[in-house]
Amino acid sequence: xxxxxxxxxxxxxxxxxxxxxxxxxxxxxxxxxxxxxxxxxxxxxxxxxxxxxxxxxxxxxxxxxxxxxxxxxxxxxxxxxxxxxxxxxxxxxxxxxxxxxxxxxxxxxxxxxxxxxxxxxxxxxxxxxxxxxxxxxxxxxxxxxxxxxxxxxxxxxxxxxxxxxxxxxxxxxxxxxxxxxxxxxxxxxxxxxxxxxxxxxxxxxxxxxxxxxxxxxxxxxxx
Amino acid sequence: xxxxxxxxxxxxxxxxxxxxxxxxxxxxxxxxxxxxxxxxxxxxxxxxxxxxxxxxxxxxxxxxxxxxxxxxxxxxxxxxxxxxxxxxxxxxxxxxxxxxxxxxxxxxxxxxxxxxxxxxxxxxxxxxxxxxxxxxxxxxxxxxxxxxxxxxxxxxxxxxxxxxxxxxxxxxxxxxxxxxxxxxxxxxxxxxxxxxxxxxxxxxxxxxxxxxxxxxxxxxxxx
DNA sequence: TAGACGGGTATTGTATCCAAACTTCTGACA
DNA sequence: TGTCAGAAGTTTGGATACAATACCCGTCTA
Numbered sequence: 001x002x003x004x005x006x007x008x009x010x011x012x013x014x015x016x017x018x019x020x021x022x023x024x025x026x027x028x029x030x031x032x033x034x035x036x037x038x039x040x041x042x043x044x045x046x047x048x049x050x051x052x053x054x055x056x057x058x059x060x061x062x063x064x065x066x067x068x069x070x071x072x073x074x075x076x077x078x079x080x081x082x083x084x085x086x087x088x089x090x091x092x093x094x095x096x097x098x099x100x101x102x103x104x105x106x107x108x109x110x111x112x113x114x115x116x117x118x119x120x121x122x123x124x125x126x127x128x129x130x131x132x133x134x135x136x137x138x139x140x141x142x143x144x145x146x147x148x149x150x151x152x153x154x155x156x157x158x159x160x161x162x163x164x165x166x167x168x169x170x171x172x173x174x175x176x177x178x179x180x181x182x183x184x185x186x187x188x189x190x191x192x193x194x195x196x197x198x199x200x201x202x203x204x205x206x207x208x209x210x211x212x213x214x215x216x217x218x219x220x221x222x223x
Numbered sequence: 224x225x226x227x228x229x230x231x232x233x234x235x236x237x238x239x240x241x242x243x244x245x246x247x248x249x250x251x252x253x254x255x256x257x258x259x260x261x262x263x264x265x266x267x268x269x270x271x272x273x274x275x276x277x278x279x280x281x282x283x284x285x286x287x288x289x290x291x292x293x294x295x296x297x298x299x300x301x302x303x304x305x306x307x308x309x310x311x312x313x314x315x316x317x318x319x320x321x322x323x324x325x326x327x328x329x330x331x332x333x334x335x336x337x338x339x340x341x342x343x344x345x346x347x348x349x350x351x352x353x354x355x356x357x358x359x360x361x362x363x364x365x366x367x368x369x370x371x372x373x374x375x376x377x378x379x380x381x382x383x384x385x386x387x388x389x390x391x392x393x394x395x396x397x398x399x400x401x402x403x404x405x406x407x408x409x410x411x412x413x414x415x416x417x418x419x420x421x422x423x424x425x426x427x428x429x430x431x432x433x434x435x436x437x438x439x440x441x442x443x444x445x446x
Numbered sequence: 447t448a449g450a451c452g453g454g455t456a457t458t459g460t461a462t463c464c465a466a467a468c469t470t471c472t473g474a475c476a
Numbered sequence: 477t478g479t480c481a482g483a484a485g486t487t488t489g490g491a492t493a494c495a496a497t498a499c500c501c502g503t504c505t506a
Contacts, residue, residue, distance in 0.1 A: 003284070003489070004270055027457070038491045043267050043458085047227055051274035053373065060498060061226065061458050075368040082309045086302065145298040147381075150276065151374050158370075226459070250487070261461045266488085284468075284488050 008045040010035055015054050015065055016157075022067035026055060053154055068158055073217045076158035081210030083152055084136060087143035089203040092194040094144065101138045102191050105131060109184045116180075121173055128180050129166035135187055136163040139194075139206070160217045168216055183212045231268040233258055238277050238288055239380075245290035249278060276377055291381055296440045299381035304433030306375055307359060310366035312426035315417040317367065324361045325414050328354060332407045339403075344396055351403050352389035358410055359386040362417075362429070383440045390439055406435045 011031060014020045020031075026046065028039045035042070046063050049055045055063040068076075091097050109131050116124050140149050156162040168176045186209045193202035234254060237243045243254075249269065251262045258265070269286050272278045278286040291299075314320050332354045339347050363372050379385040391399045409432045416425035 004266075005280075008270065029457075039458090040263075040266075040490050040492090043227075043263075044270055044489090047231065047267055047271035048274045051271045057228075062498090072370065075370050079306070079309065079368070079370055079374065082305055083302070086305045145302070147295065147298050147302055147378070151302065151377060154374060154377070155370070252487075262488090263460055263462090267459090282468080 004041055004044045004048075007035065007037065007041040008048055011042070011045050011049060012052075012054060015049070020065045022065050024065050025058065026063045026065060053157055070217060073158055073160050074214065076155045076161045077210055077213055077217060080152060080155040080161055081207045083148050083155070084139065084210070085203040085207040087140045087145060087148050088190060088194060088206040089199045090143040090145050090148075091139055092197055092199040092202040094142075097142060097194065099191065099195055101142070102135065102194070105135045105138060106184075106187060106191060109135070109187060113181055113184060116177060121176060124180070125166045125176070128184075129164045132166060132183070133162065133164040139190075160213070163213075165213070165216065170219055171215070179212060183209065186212075227264060227267045227271075230258070230260065230264040231271055234265070234268050234272060235275075235277060238272070243288050245288050247288050248281065249286045249288060276380055293440060296381055296383050297437065299378045299384045300433055300436055300440060303375060303378040303384055303386075304430045306371050306378070307362065307433070308426040308430040310363045310368060310371050311413060311417060311429040312422045313366040313368050313371075314362055315420055315422040315425040317365075320365060320417065322414065322418055324365070325358065325417070328358045328361060329407075329410060329414060332358070332410060336404055336407060339400060344399060347403070348389045348399070351407075352387045355389060355406070356385065356387040362413075383436070386436075388436070388439065392439075393442055394438070402435060406432065409435075 011020075014031075014034070020026060028042045028046070031042045031046075032039045046055060050057060050063055054066055056066045058064040109128070112124070112127055112131060119127075140152060166180070168179055171179070186205060190202060190205045190209065193205055234243075237254070237257070243249060251265045251269070254265045254269075255262045269278060273280060273286055277289055279289045281287045332351070335347070335350055335354060342350075363375060389403070391402055394402070409428060413425060413428045413432065416428055
């Protein structure tokens with residue numbers, strides 16, 4: 001059985017995979033037909049997706065797929081950086097912080113980059129993205145501030161903002177590998193700072209860390 | 224006619240005013256009867272309220288009113304501080320920043336505190352709360368980072384976190400007036416920092432500013 | 447030609463019915 | 477006495493019918 005939650009999930013997929021295009025009006029019946037459902041479950045899902053930030057209210061009734069400007073993507077990225085910085089600070093200040101999950105992920109990243117020469121670049125970026133997302137998630141979850149996770153989920157729906165998004169398309173291959181290498185070195189520095197309880201440094205480093213991803217939004221890098 | 228949005232609003236009121244109590248299961252039919260509607264509009268509203276953070280999913284189906292621990296309230300306050308700090312930074316970095324709305328609000332606060340001796344303390348706190356909320360909103364809106372507003376809305380539903388919440392119940396009357404005075408001086412400093420384009424100072428001051436409100440959560444102040 | 451008015455249509459809002467699934471209570475059996 | 481199975485009741489999920497209204501578009505007027 002479907003349940004409202006899985007209906008919401010399916011519509012979210014439609015949006016994220018671009019089957020519903022940014023700016024496009026979302027009509028209940030149209031979505032219902034596409035999913036083979038009646039309007040009822042759709043009606044329960046749309047307001048939730050609007051609250052989630054994927055749809056915007058248009059006029060007095062009805063929704064449209066939200067369109068994100070480049071500026072909004074950058075804003076969301078900076079906001080993510082600020083929130084994750086706060087998470088790192090919080091984790092560094094906790095007496096009972098457990099660094100083992102982070103160290104495991106660091107090791108995964110080390111191994112990945114060590115063998116990276118033998119990997120196709122797209123494949124490497126995909127694997128790196130996975131590891132990167134795990135790192136960021138681990139810090140947030142270790143911060144013991146659940147609200148940060150909720151707010152970050154909101155940031156991460158914005159295109160190019162999620163830490164799983166790793167793609168620097170207009171750079172040279174060597175440059176792209178170098179960026180990953182540099183970003184992962186920052187991971188090490190962040191863990192060091194957290195390990196030594198240096199909350200301010202951990203926060204500053206994590207905020208800085210997001211800048212790596214700016215180029216995938218501005219796309220303005222020289223080849 | 225009601226429309227989903229106003230139904231959501233009415234249920235939100237029920238929650239915020241405590242007619243639906245924290246932890247309490249929210250049954251569709253029960254809410255429908257209270258509002259004099261059928262279950263249909265309720266069913267569209269509940270998932271949205273869950274996304275908003277006021278309800279939590281309980282089990283495989285159904286919702287309950289979210290209960291916020293003291294730690295969660297403090298987390299939300301600190302997160303608000305971080306986000307508003309970012310807003311202040313962003314505003315300070317804008318070349319076209321318009322300080323007039325802030326200056327007007329500063330003046331309102333000055334006037335309020337000047338005549339405060341003649342006011343009942345509850346009344347003063349209510350008026351101060353209004354001015355305070357206006358100040359915070361003005362900075363966020365002038366930051367030109369709409370996502371901050373969205374995330375702050377999420378923080379501000381948490382009890383005691385909204386800048387409109389001004390209540391230091393366990394303090395002496397003199398102390399309470401002194402807190403308002405001090406907080407408003409900080410407003411002046413923040414505007415100064417923004418005016419002079421000192422983004423880092425603006426951010427630091429705004430983050431510090433939230434600490435005033437901590438005591439209304441911990442409630443642990445000596446009289 | 448621009449703007450206002452009004453009717454028709456498309457789309458959303460609400461109610462009700464039925465189905466599915468979860469909960470709780472009961473009773474039988476180990 | 478404890479546990480498990482099953483049935484009854486409660487609650488949510490989905491489909492359909494109908495009502496209300498926002499919006500589009502054509503027409504009329506200034």
